[in-house]
Amino acid sequence: MAFIEVLFWIALAVVVYTYVGYGVVLWLMVKVKEWFVKPVQRPLPTDEELPEMTLFIAAYNEEKVVDEKMANCLDIDYPREKLHIVWCTDGSNDHTMERLQQCWPQATVLHAPERKGKTAAINRGLEFVHTPLVAFTDANTLLNKESLRLIAHAFLDEKVGCVAGEKRIHTGETADAAQGGEGLYWRYESSLKALDSRLYSAAGAAGELFAIRRELFEPLEEDTLLDDFVLSLRIVERGYCIAYLKDAYAIETGSANLREEEKRKVRIAAGGLQSIARLRSLFNPLRYGIFSFQYVSHRVLRWSITPVLLFALLPLNLVLLFGEERTGLYVILWLLQTLFYLAGSLGYYMSMRRTKNKLLFVPCYFLFMNVNVLRGMVYLSKRNKNEKGTWEKARRA
Secondary structure, three states: OHHHHHHHHHHHHHHHHHHHHHHHHHHHHHHHHHHHOOOOOOOOOOOOOOOOEEEEEEOOOOOOOHHHHHHHHHOOOOOHHHEEEEEEOOOOOOOHHHHHHHHOOOEEEEOOOOOOEHHHHHHHHHHHOOOOEEEEEOOOOEEOOOHHHHHHHHOOOOOEEEEEEEEEEEOOOOOOHHHHHHHHHHHHHHHHHHHHHHHOOOOOOOOOEEEEEHHHOOOOOOOOOOHHHHHHHHHHHOOOEEEEEEEEEEEEEOEOOHHHHHHHHHHHHHHHHHHHHHOHHHHOHHHHOHHHHHHHHHHHOOOOHHHHHHHHHHHHHHHHHOOOOOOHHHHHHHHHHHHHHHHHHHHHHHHHOOOOOHHHHHHHHHHHHHHHHHHHHHHHHHOOOOOOEOOOOOOEO
16 A cells, blocks of 8 residues: 555656646746846847748648638738748648639749648648748748747847747637637746747747748658657757747637547647657767756656556555545545545536636647546557548638
8 A cells, every 4th residue: 555655646647747837946046047147138020121921831622722722811910021931732622722823923832642641741731842941830830020020139149040039829809718728828838938948949839820941840650640859859959949939829719529639639749649759869968968858847747657546546545545644634645635636627528519618628629638648649550650640620710
């Protein structure tokens, strides 16, 4: 029974550290660093100083959003002659390509009939891109007007090889657990990314908006599930860092419902595990220093042992309730866990029936997110090694 007690407290410590403790430790480390080393302030580059940049959009069957996306791209504050807009529409069998070619001559359209997945499209499309900077964005996201100018500014630091923009989820009063929960999660995640960047480097970029130095691009394995994450961290492997900009952001709507959000979460979890194996060199603190600590604490734990330990806490707690070690503390912890699971289950039940309760968003989405990590593990274990990096898109609200 002593072993069960030790295992319970280790599991609880890992879970608390992953979701709360790391943020506190990170905040303290940033404060200590900035006490001694003040951030360098560089003036924004003028139009003449701005480098040429390609805005690259890998799209599959996005005809419904083409007009809105292109209008948004052309509204960005960046010299028109220095901004190249490229769409790679590989595999699309709707009217995405035709719409772009007929109505938007400002865009360059690259198309291949076979659908091999987003990673393959990026690999193929980047062969035609030769600007010093490449910014990636999704077809269904809208960028703020200053985003690309701020990104170019961040690249003035020669240590920066990648710049990650902020992902924002548009939610309204009618948001359910999928949209509201995702919005809350990304606000929390954005805070961590900003602190990571201030300490040394963000631990990865999101595909809604990020940019790289073209010279640092290396083709990815075509079965890669998280192209944005692997691409950005391969640049860290080469000795550069990822800058995070909260003022350069991409806005998108949340998933239509939890069933649609599940598709995303399972793919992200499976991709996370796949990435851990492919980026294992980043575990070496002798080579990557503080970033190894950031990477493991922020990413690896969430996609590996923490969800397993989270769901082991309740049964371990139950065993302790009937053992010699039973104390009032274990009773309280068991009750708190039980109430949390009940609140999450009720939130899920209400969301499935289109009934909204914002108080239940957090327990519902938190448990939902971790359940899908376990599903992602199962998906990855069954996935054919020769399978392409394609997936079914989640419908947005």
